[in-house]
Amino acid sequence: MEYDFQEQSYYGFDSNKKKVYFIAKTDQEPENPLLLIHELAHAELGHLDYQSDLELVLIEIKAWDKARAICQDIGVEYDPRLRDACIQTYIDWYKLRGTCPNCDTLCINKHQKYNCYQCLTSWEVSSSLHPDPRKYNLVF
Known part of the structure; x- marks a missing residue:
């Protein structure tokens, strides 16, 4: 190639x-x-x-x-x-x-969205590979 x-x-x-x-x-x-x-x-x-x-x-x-x-x-x-x-x-x-901002459980995302299987908190992150990766959009 x-x-x-x-x-x-x-x-x-x-x-x-x-x-x-x-x-x-x-x-x-x-x-x-x-x-x-x-x-x-x-x-x-x-x-x-x-x-x-x-x-x-x-x-x-x-x-x-x-x-x-x-x-x-x-x-x-x-x-x-x-x-x-x-x-x-x-x-x-x-x-x-x-890492879940609510309970500190390490979670797996799909695209830019994380869902905590422990406490059911959801949050979104930026698509950037660089610092300031977490952008909170919390749902409790």
């Missing part, structure tokens, strides 16, 4: 455009081939979209596992500490969004 590569302010993969985004090396930003390989792993695995935040965490884990295999194939050093740190950011993001 062929992909277009585009310099950007982040690493990412756009499945619709078949584009892999990367941060160019600068004096302030060192080159990190492992992050680029991780995004290629998403492409190779055919990751398109996800239905829940937990599914996104699992997709990230699969992409890091594939990145490890690619690194072995091409002789690039794989850093499990980077993998763990990156995955932990998704876990933290999921916990922030998915």
